[in-house]
Amino acid sequence: MSWDLEVDVAVAGGGACGVMTALRAAQDPDLVVAVFERSTREGCNAAISSGSLAAGGTRFQRAAGIVDSPEQHATDILAASGDHEWGDIVRALCAVAPEMVEWLADELGYPVEIGADMPRAGMSVPRLHTDVGRHGGGRLMAHLRAALEGLPNVAFVDEAPVVDLVVDDGTVTGLVVEQNGARQRVRAGAVVLATDGFAASPALMAEHCGDLGHPFYGGVATATGSAVPWLHALGARFRNMGACLRSGLVVVDHGTRVSPALQFNGAVLLDADGRRFVDEEAHGYSSMAGVLRAQPGERAAMVWDAEAMAATRHSEMMRDCLAAGAIRDLPDLPALAAALGVAADTLAAALEPLPGRRRLAAPYHLAWVTHGVLATQGGVVVDTAGRVLGGDGEPVPGLYAGGGTVCGLAGPSSDGYSSGNGLLAAFGFGWIIGDRLAGRVDAGPASQRSARLRSTS
Numbered sequence: 200m201s202w203d204l205e206v207d208v209a210v211a212g213g214g215a216c217g218v219m220t221a222l223r224a225a226q227d228p229d230l231v232v233a234v235f236e237r238s239t240r241e242g243c244n245a246a247i248s249s250g251s252l253a254a255g256g257t258r259f260q261r262a263a264g265i266v267d268s269p270e271q272h273a274t275d276i277l278a279a280s281g282d283h284e285w286g287d288i289v290r291a292l293c294a295v296a297p298e299m300v301e302w303l304a305d306e307l308g309y310p311v312e313i314g315a316d317m318p319r320a321g322m323s324v325p326r327l328h329t330d331v332g333r334h335g336g337g338r339l340m341a342h343l344r345a346a347l348e349g350l351p352n353v354a355f356v357d358e359a360p361v362v363d364l365v366v367d368d369g370t371v372t373g374l375v376v377e378q379n380g381a382r383q384r385v386r387a388g389a390v391v392l393a394t395d396g397f398a399a400s401p402a403l404m405a406e407h408c409g410d411l412g413h414p415f416y417g418g419v420a421t422a423t424g425s426a427v428p429w430l431h432a433l434g435a436r437f438r439n440m441g442a443c444l445r446s447g448l449v450v451v452d453h454g455t456r457v458s459p460a461l462q463f464n465g466a467v468l469l470d471a472d473g474r475r476f477v478d479e480e481a482h483g484y485s486s487m488a489g490v491l492r493a494q495p496g497e498r499a500a501m502v503w504d505a506e507a508m509a510a511t512r513h514s515e516m517m518r519d520c521l522a523a524g525a526i527r528d529l530p531d532l533p534a535l536a537a538a539l540g541v542a543a544d545t546l547a548a549a550l551e552p553l554p555g556r557r558r559l560a561a562p563y564h565l566a567w568v569t570h571g572v573l574a575t576q577g578g579v580v581v582d583t584a585g586r587v588l589g590g591d592g593e594p595v596p597g598l599y600a601g602g603g604t605v606c607g608l609a610g611p612s613s614d615g616y617s618s619g620n621g622l623l624a625a626f627g628f629g630w631i632i633g634d635r636l637a638g639r640v641d642a643g644p645a646s647q648r649s650a651r652l653r654s655t656s
């Protein structure tokens with residue numbers, strides 16, 4: 200069999216999971232790591248994400264007086280998803296999350312802060328970490344890729360989509376990369392699939408998520424599920440393919456999203472007749488998408504006031520909305536009623552606070568919101584080390600996967616998605632897989648041999 204290139208670790212996809220895998224694997228200076236990225240121009244979901252990192256038990260939380268732990272984090276995720284069969288995976292990811300967030304700050308110099316002002320449904324304490332300045336995932340990914348550039352044993356190859364795996368008698372021995380129209384066969388001791396999910400594939404979405412209707416798509420064009428056919432060919436098992444990270448906070452005609460913290464700062468949702476139809480705090484943004492889909496016109500008016508605006512306007516989502524002109528300002532109740540086309544007394548009744556909530560005060564802000572899909576959550580079955588499991592339930596030799604390629608943490612329904620799950624599964628598996636390949640965890644002699652191609656062949 201002829202090869203064009205040989206490396207120890209070949210990573211397909213240079214987004215959140217792929218970059219973290221490479222950063223951690225490269226800690227072993229004897230490993231040669233190559234990341235093959237389809238196109239940084241087209242982008243990864245991590246770079247357009249809010250960059251909110253869920254972790255329980257960090258020093259950032261302790262400094263803010265927040266008592267939390269990986270166990271509590273896992274309990275919250277499982278309470279939302281109900282997917283106890285996936286409990287070991289959830290616990291494994293939550294276990295590495297605090298060290299990972301602290302490493303980002305302490306070793307990589309990323310300006311991390313705890314988002315004490317970022318309440319989310321189902322989160323028993325504040326545990327979303329973000330960047331000081333709230334620039335979101337673009338800043339995070341730029342920081343991580345810059346860190347990767349400084350490593351002598353890593354090559355980041357851009358505009359190089361992976362188009363297939365090379366499998367020899369059930370063992371994954373490499374991958375096929377396309378560059379400038381030519382195909383190259385890359386031999387690797389370990390292959391890591393980090394190509395994300397399939398939300399940008401109309402065919403796979405119709406097959407697995409057709410019940411979501413025709414949502415706005417808020418993710419990147421590269422999430423086409425390229426790994427799905429390769430994994431099918433290996434006989435790998437998939438789970439929860441109908442679940443997505445949805446958002447019920449997409450602004451109609453703009454595609455920006457309002458902050459999920461608005462609904463915890465008094466924002467009210469009204470239907471087309473100006474009536475309140477939901478307890479806004481009872482739903483996370485993913486589950487709220489289903490609620491909005493059931494509304495006439497699949498939309499609702501979100502109304503909030505200056506106090507809620509002050510509490511959220513520094514988030515990258517609200518800055519995007521303001522820059523896009525997606526938020527209307529109305530001076531008083533009659534003006535708001537006119538903008539909504541409803542009677543002022545109907546509106547006044549709808550804005551009566553629910554028990555224990557505060558009353559909104561004029562002037563008001565208004566945005567029409569609808570439902571969208573940001574990313575899929577179904578994917579391939581792996582073990583807690585990120586090894587892809589074959590149809591027989593045993594690891595496929597030489598093959599790992601993480602992030603959106605893998606079955607996520609939402610459970611069988613999009614309603615089970617907890618804020619921060621996406622990057623937790625991406626960075627968390629990258630951390631676990633990379634450390635294992637670098638020999639930082641006891642993975643047994645066979646695994647070390649398989650990653651270190653050069654020393655054994």
Ligand SMILES: Cc1cc2nc3c(=O)[nH]c(=O)nc-3n(C[C@H](O)[C@H](O)[C@H](O)COP(=O)(O)OP(=O)(O)OC[C@H]3O[C@@H](n4cnc5c(N)ncnc54)[C@H](O)[C@@H]3O)c2cc1C
Binds near residue numbers: 625
């Ligand atoms: C708008 C938005 C906001 C979000 N906000 C948050 C948040 O605040 N917190 C959170 O936890 N999650 C958030 N998420 C979810 C999170 O971004 C994803 O779960 C996460 O990025 C998945 O990581 P990944 O590494 O699997 O995929 P990505 O980060 O998307 O990276 C995948 C990479 O693989 C590349 N690729 C694809 N196919 C191939 C191929 N065949 N060959 C080579 N390369 C390929 C892509 O180009 C891409 O660079 C958000 C998502 C969206 C869309």
